[in-house]
Amino acid sequence: MKPRQQRMLAVGLAIAGLAIAAVLTLRAFEENMMFFIDISDVVKGDYPNDRNFRVGGLVVEGSVVRETGELDIEFTLTDMKNELTVVYGGILPDLFREGQGIIAHGRLNDDGKFAADTVLAKHDEKYMPPEVADSLAKHAAAKAANQAAAKAAAEEQRASEE
Numbered sequence: 650m651k652p653r654q655q656r657m658l659a660v661g662l663a664i665a666g667l668a669i670a671a672v673l674t675l676r677a678f679e680e681n682m683m684f685f686i687d688i689s690d691v692v693k694g695d696y697p698n699d700r701n702f703r704v705g706g707l708v709v710e711g712s713v714v715r716e717t718g719e720l721d722i723e724f725t726l727t728d729m730k731n732e733l734t735v736v737y738g739g740i741l742p743d744l745f746r747e748g749q750g751i752i753a754h755g756r757l758n759d760d761g762k763f764a765a766d767t768v769l770a771k772h773d774e775k776y777m778p779p780e781v782a783d784s785l786a787k788h789a790a791a792k793a794a795n796q797a798a799a800k801a802a803a804e805e806q807r808a809s810e811e
Contacts, residue, residue: 685780688728705752705781713747730788737765744770750781
């Protein structure tokens, strides 16, 4: 082989190696990527059926149910618009409590409940996971707008009756 052919072969093998590495890396990312889905989207049925995903929200007060002596726990998450029942069979984080923000990793089971593999709780009083904070803010704003519209409609009706 001539030196020119050797260089071309080396460049070709290097490009092929980089392409293979890129494909393998992207495939690994695709398999391990976990999407955050709003509770409202899960309730509407807009979630991936074939893979795990994350949901987050506030634990509804009075919704935590645990049998004495069992690790299995059931609780309800809310995004201030909709609620989703979560089932978890493990040890909860020390900071898990009602009224606090959490993120759960898992998938929806046949009963329509979210079967969590992992539950993550916020780590201090002021922190809330960005995904959960965004979701709660979006639904709280929509709820406030609906209440304002209902109040305006009621006042308009009262004014027209007088």
